[in-house]
Amino acid sequence: MIPADHLLSRTLSDWQTRSDLPSAEAADVYRRFHRNGSHPAVCPDGRVVAAVQTEDATRKFLLTHEDGLQTESVIMPIEGRSGRIRHTLCLSSQIGCAMGCTFCQTATMGRVRQLTTAEIIAQWHHARHHLDAQVSNIVFMGMGEPMDNLDAVLPAIEILTDHNAAAIPASRIGVSTVGHAEGIGRFTQFMQRDGMHQIRLAVSINAGDEPTRRTLMPITRAVSMRAVRGAMQGWIDAGGRPILLEYVLIPGVNDGPDAASLLAAWIAGLPCRVNVIPYNPKVDSPWPAPTDHNVDAFIDAVARTGLPVNRRRTIGRSVMAACGQLGTA
Numbered sequence: 001m002i003p004a005d006h007l008l009s010r011t012l013s014d015w016q017t018r019s020d021l022p023s024a025e026a027a028d029v030y031r032r033f034h035r036n037g038s039h040p041a042v043c044p045d046g047r048v049v050a051a052v053q054t055e056d057a058t059r060k061f062l063l064t065h066e067d068g069l070q071t072e073s074v075i076m077p078i079e080g081r082s083g084r085i086r087h088t089l090c091l092s093s094q095i096g097c098a099m100g101c102t103f104c105q106t107a108t109m110g111r112v113r114q115l116t117t118a119e120i121i122a123q124w125h126h127a128r129h130h131l132d133a134q135v136s137n138i139v140f141m142g143m144g145e146p147m148d149n150l151d152a153v154l155p156a157i158e159i160l161t162d163h164n165a166a167a168i169p170a171s172r173i174g175v176s177t178v179g180h181a182e183g184i185g186r187f188t189q190f191m192q193r194d195g196m197h198q199i200r201l202a203v204s205i206n207a208g209d210e211p212t213r214r215t216l217m218p219i220t221r222a223v224s225m226r227a228v229r230g231a232m233q234g235w236i237d238a239g240g241r242p243i244l245l246e247y248v249l250i251p252g253v254n255d256g257p258d259a260a261s262l263l264a265a266w267i268a269g270l271p272c273r274v275n276v277i278p279y280n281p282k283v284d285s286p287w288p289a290p291t292d293h294n295v296d297a298f299i300d301a302v303a304r305t306g307l308p309v310n311r312r313r314t315i316g317r318s319v320m321a322a323c324g325q326l327g328t329a
């Protein structure tokens with residue numbers, strides 16, 4: 001029997017190279033395992049999934065890996081123009097996270113360990129085949145900083161885009177970072193490979209000035225906003241798509257009268273879109289969620305600077321599945 005991880009951690013061509021099976025048979029096993037969820041020649045994936053369904057049909061699920069540690073992933077429904085429901089899957093790249101963002105539940109865990117490529121792909125596999133989600137989009141915005149684990153994340157993206165496996169176009173895959181400048185540089189090189197040009201980069205910025213950002217994101221002490229901007233410029237210069245600038249709006253912290261103009265001054269000249277994420281309070285949060293009035297006022301202020309801006313819909317808050325709330329288990 002073939003261990004499931006052998007197929008979860010490899011593209012088809014890699015699997016064919018390493019397999020003892022004749023090439024055509026290896027390809028058949030690979031395709032059927034990924035497309036049907038199982039194959040008689042492959043050991044069933046022993047990971048156990050537990051799912052929580054929320055009122056708005058967002059599902060957060062826990063996946064227990066071989067060592068008993070769990071990842072959290074979120075399936076978010078999106079209704080297309082035709083009315084058909086498809087799903088965006090938010091993947092975790094680490095168990096816990098070392099980045100220590102003060103607004104984030106996952107940060108309270110610290111970094112427990114890196115996920116392997118197989119453990120990342122297993123999240124897709126279980127969402128697709130055990131929870132029957134028609135996954136059309138992937139975002140690396142779950143637990144962990146993906147740029148801190150690119151050795152596993154980049155091969156995972158190759159498998160997700162492999163038309164013999166998950167077959168998700170690169171244009172529908174996004175990776176979000178705290179502004180890991182070195183990682184953005186490596187991701188920029190990856191983006192220039194055949195078939196990867198349309199992949200998306202999101203940077204969680206959360207402030208237009210360094211003092212405010214430092215209080216929210218300790219990485220700012222090691223990687224200045226200037227360095228982050230330089231890495232983003234490198235992405236654009238290399239032909240990358242406009243960058244999504246994520247801004248978790250926390251009342252009284254980063255929604256002051258100058259906040260939007262500071263952000264606009266910092267990013268001036270770089271193609272981007274600002275995505276305002278109303279803060280989802282973590283457990284024992286010192287801050288409340290912003291009111292709709294807070295959010296609308298900030299969005300108006302950003303729009304007045306000329307930056308494209310939109311608001312991220314808040315979903316899954318009731319089961320701690322919203323942005324920044326993973327890691328409660």
Ligand code: SF4
Pocket residue numbers: 097098099100101104105106107142143144145178324
């Ligand atoms: S926001 Fe992301 S990078 Fe920051 S601590 Fe949370 S999981 Fe880590």
